[in-house]
Amino acid sequence: MKKLFMKKNLEYLVSLFLSIAAALLIGGLIMMANGRSPIVGYSALITGAFGSKYNLATTFAKTVPLILTGLATAVSFRSGIFNIGGEGQLYLGAFAAAYVGFTFTNLPPALGILLAIIAGAIVGGLYALVPALLKVYYQIDEVITTIMLNSVAVLFTDYLVNYPFAASQGKMGGTDMVAEGYRLTRLVRLSTLNTSIFIMGFIALIIYYMMQKTSAGYNFKMVGENATFAKYGGINVKKQMIVAMLISGGLCGIAGVFEVLGSHYRFLQNISPGFAFDGMLVALIVKNNPIGVILMSIFFGALKTGSVAMENTTSIPSELVLVIQSIIILFIAGETGFKRMFKEYKMKKNLQQKAGEKQNARTSI
């Protein structure tokens, strides 16, 4: 049994690796067609992502919001409720953290940080509650409501940072800075990597544990796979969906909190370049598996850091990097399909061969 499991994972890794390799090959061809050397390009990409302590730290810094939003997606999608509103929840969570950070400036640091995280999680979670209730009690498609509510949240925080909570210093769409004690310690010189990665790791551990090892996780999965069965079996489907959405929104809120406490020290207008969407992509690629989210986030973090470095040092334009990225995503998404096609082809060939041999044997008699 265990062996079977190992074999499957190994097979998956191999085919995933092959897909990425194929995508990189195409990317290389594009570079060559463009008169650039893929070897130079890719080595710049790899050094950029992993080449030094600083680069490595930058790569890991990128994974923090990805993992949190990725897990958020995994929790909700697995429960059969599609939270595409992570971006809005992240914005509101981030703002809540900033608000705590510049309003209650005299708390002991640990308490202040905790308060900010809790505020962010609650605000993000409550914002996710709206589409959850609409879905559960009115069967209103949560995909559309969450997308709409994203825009509302972004615009609302825009308003807040430009009017009631505008920064008192510097021309920027942002709030004031959070109290110094609440700023999370940076871990590597110059890099934005900070202690939020440990908190994130802890949260990820809890989520992993919840999803894989608890009856709550089992309930989520059953609701997502077949809600009728779940209800029949004694699971409160509505409650599960609402809870999943609350957790999902809370995680996105926390992702926002860390952007504030760890990276910018204040809420910025446009604070997220689409973290929640990247996280969603990651979760979808690994089919909502929490461990997969973590590994794939590291891959995407490296891809991002590496491609920026590649663009800076090799004159391969950033848009070409985007094209290559999209091809990588396509190939990873097509991995299962390619594998299946290949297997079917192989099996057919095998059997036809066997049949042919039989035929020959028969005729020769």
Added chain:
Amino acid sequence: MLGQVFNLTLIQNTIRTATPLILAALGGLLTMHAGMLNIGMEGMILLGAFFGVVGSYFFASSFMGVMLAVVVGMIIGLIFGFFVIELKSDEFIIGIAINIFAGGLTIFLLRSIFGVKGAFSSPDIIPLPRLNFPFLRGIPMLDIMFNNHSIFVYISWILVIIAYLFLYKTPYGMWIRAAGEYPEALETNGVSPRKMKYISSIACGVLCGFAGAHLSLGYLTLFTENMSANRGFIALAAIIFGASNPIKTFGAALLFGFFDALGIRLQVVGIPSQFTQMIPYLVTVIALFIVTKRHIAKRKKTQAEEGALQQP
């Protein structure tokens, strides 16, 4: 004050804003009926906009611009179809990949073909023709509402009707819906659901090509990076709102266009722009809520009535 906001140009504005949404949404609802949620529309529109400009500029013909946009749309539709139908990949991921791809490719080609970054405009980009119906001239209201729009505005209206007839009155439409609802059942009837899915995803590419070409050749006469500006996603919202019915989706797109236009005007009255910009999104959520609530109430009522009738 209200007079400042509600006037005939608001309707014009609504129609213009809604047109690219309508075109893309008609494409998206075809794939939706065939059982595929296409969030790659955003990228398809962007590519359509870009290749519309390329075609128009190099062939000095807006028609060629549209043709080029359509061909590219078909290719992307085919790629989407291949991954989703053949490889059974997650349509979300493929959609996102298409969006990233379109974003990168258009910027890259903008630089390699036109040697510029950011935006390209030129008098050599031939815009799509505008239509005028002289007989409407005399009636000021109809004149403002229906005259002097770019050709795709009218085409989009016709396409709404065609899409409706196609989906609900022709065999192909029935087959596409069947392919989405229960592909195995369709297959046992001797029609290939795969083919239907391909047809719908290619048609979606074509319609998004139209939407893009309209944006860059009809609505505007230029190309800028990311000029699709989330219209693909809003079109998707219109589809869901309109329950994939062409007529209702058309209504949803108009509604969205209307509130967008209204938002612009409300700023002039002194409401902060962040709030006026929220209007279309908030209205969508609230409208969905009201519509569903009414629907539920109505169902309950008819149930009660039927029940009463049934009692011996």
Added chain:
Amino acid sequence: GCSQTNEPVGTDEANGEEAMKVALVVAGGLGDRSFYDSSNEGVERAKVELGVEARVFECRNDPSLYNDQLVQASQYASVVAVVGFEFYDVVQEIAEAFPEVNYIYVDNEIEGIPNLTTISYQENEGSFLVGAMAAILTQETSIEGIQEGKVIGMVGGMDIPVIRNFKAGYEAGAAYIDPEVKVETIFAGDFEDPAKGKESALALYSRGVDIIFQVAGKTGEGVFEAAAESQRFAIGVDSDQRYINPDVIVASMIKGVGLSIFESIERIQNGSFEAGKVYYYGIEENGVNLSFGGEDMPQFVTEEMKVQIEEIKGKIISGEIEVPGGK
């Protein structure tokens, strides 16, 4: 191997043999045909005229890249030009981490960091001129396309401090000419959506606005289209945009971003640079100005009006006119 210090930069300078390296870090991306592009022009000019080596680092409006790109730039160059109000926090941090690199920071004011020099444009002064000019034009009904009413407009990209600063000057300029001139402003909510820009402009034109000042990046491209379609007028921003459509774009308010960056690089090269202070580039410093395009373009702004504008400039420089917003 980026993280291992930046000694090479120091040695470059010491030798004086190798070319000076300049990095341009922009918050958005090149290709906006205004703000960032004009800063890049300054760097390009320095390449040609001062023989520096240069590289551009774009953040594409991704806040998670601000720090990274600034670090990369600091490791590459000895002079880093930083463009975008968004860098307010990061540039202070990074400047302290790289004491031997000179930072020229555009669009904000920061004092007290020895290797960080900020250049602050008094865009309100420039837009004061624009407002005055527009207010004059809207009364020139002899020009075809100018209507009876005295209404001028502005389309802003987003409702953010910089754009509001533009707005404040614009409104004050108009009021200075004639308090009866009405100014209507719409924020499109996006710097990258020309269709929205066009729609906003059309809405303004339909309300009797004669001339629109666009401060909206790529969204502004749509304003120009709307002007052409409605046969009204528009005013460009940041760099001289008249060339885009000289028939409707009557003038542009230019921000001398390129110039100021070029001058700063030049001063650093010849040692006359005063690091660590704030340079205000207003009208007096020729940091903001109006431009009216090439000779061959039709001129809507008459010599007479230009004289009037020059007078206003003088009054701003002398302090006789106090422009709201700004410092």
Added chain:
Amino acid sequence: MVENIIELKGITKQFPGVLANDNINLSIRKGEVHAIVGENGAGKSTLMKILYGLEAPTAGEIFFEGKATKITNPSIAIDHGIGMVHQHFMLLPSLTVAENIVLGREFRKNKIFVDFTKAIRVTEELVEAYGLKVNPRLKVQEVSVGIQQRIEILKVLHKGADILILDEPTAVLTPQETEELFSVIRRLVKELNKTVIIITHKLQEVLALSHRVSVMRQGKLVGTIDTKDATEQILAEMMVGREVLFDALEKKEVNRQKVLEVKELKVRGQRGLMALRGVSFDVKAGEILGIAGVEGNGQSELLEALTGLREIEAGEVLINEKSTRGKNPKEIRKLGMAHVPEDRLMTGLSKKATITENMMMGIQDKEPYAIKGIHINEKPIRQLSDRLIEEFDVRTPSQDVLVESLSGGNMQKIVIAREFSFNTPLLIISQPTRGVDIGAIEFIHQQIIDKRNEGSAILLVSAELDELFRLSDRILTIYEGEITGEFKTGRITKKEIGLYMTGKQKMNQEGGA
């Protein structure tokens, strides 16, 4: 010489990990009714799908009227006059009956549009010609399964099929409907010289209807014999490889406390109409109460109401004297109820989950399977799963296999294993052997009787009268949401009970048992 209209030669189908068809040679004669029988998963459906062009054979050839023919998709099969009625309905719920019938071979108006009027007219003509009554204007989602089966057959006939493949068409039919279907089949064969291939698990049907019968086992064709030479025993032995005996089941007398009590229960159905109009009965410990009725007369709603899946309009349900009012399924289960639902795929299982994940539904938060109700304790769960798999003879390579890859019979065993393992005083069971092969039927029946003998109260709903008669102590008939009769088993014949099931006779409830 009899003419072979179809010959399958060396047909082999390999699925990943399963050899579904292994070198099968089979010929079908023109004008015969050819039955195919075999255990669940023997490969019957797969073979027919290959013949119909839905699956590509890995090896082998099909000869149609003596000519080698490649049937690569159903369209080709249809063109050759082959039509297939599938094990699972292939109807589009949102389309009308007429639209479903013409789908794929529509009549056109102006070359472009579907001619809906003609579709309705043609459907009416078909109804007329074959005596299979349907209303062409209704949406398929509004009609009962029996009607859906008729639509499937009309669909095939509309496409002009000369060879009809029917994959378990009687599984969901009432005896009356089955009889109707058979008379249509006989007419098709006799009067119109059509050929019919029928898959069924019911051996009496094979004997009653077919000319020849082929038996499959584990992907191989065991043999083809003339029906006149066959008996149920012979067929069962060929299928299972051993004798299958339906001995009388031993019923013990046990204590007779009321466990389930239903009082004046009123429930609305799917479309808001009253599905149950005041039903009262009780089930005692150690008793099996059977509910007999034609499908769609309120049985489904009754079970859903009892198990908390459907809202109760009026009346009361008591389990061990405690009311279920306002309780959700979980709370009702706590009162001592377990439930084998009629639709195992939609309600009883999660296809995308493993066997073990399906087995642990209901115990996921109970000691010792969940420590403190939170932490899943894998070891006892896996042990339980293995034990149930063994006890209930689920044929699977491992407990980590996804349920979707099991055959229907094995899926059913999982549901029964799980629900029976709760050892509840009350068991509510619906269609326990639908689509299940005879070996498994025998086994499941024994399990139900064992539960009864251990003292559980059992409410059994089944469309199979044989099953009801065999298992029940008492039978209620239900018609249009009302109970029309109550009988002690053995006091009534199948024919008689049919009158009560169709509302032609009715007794007042007190007059019953």
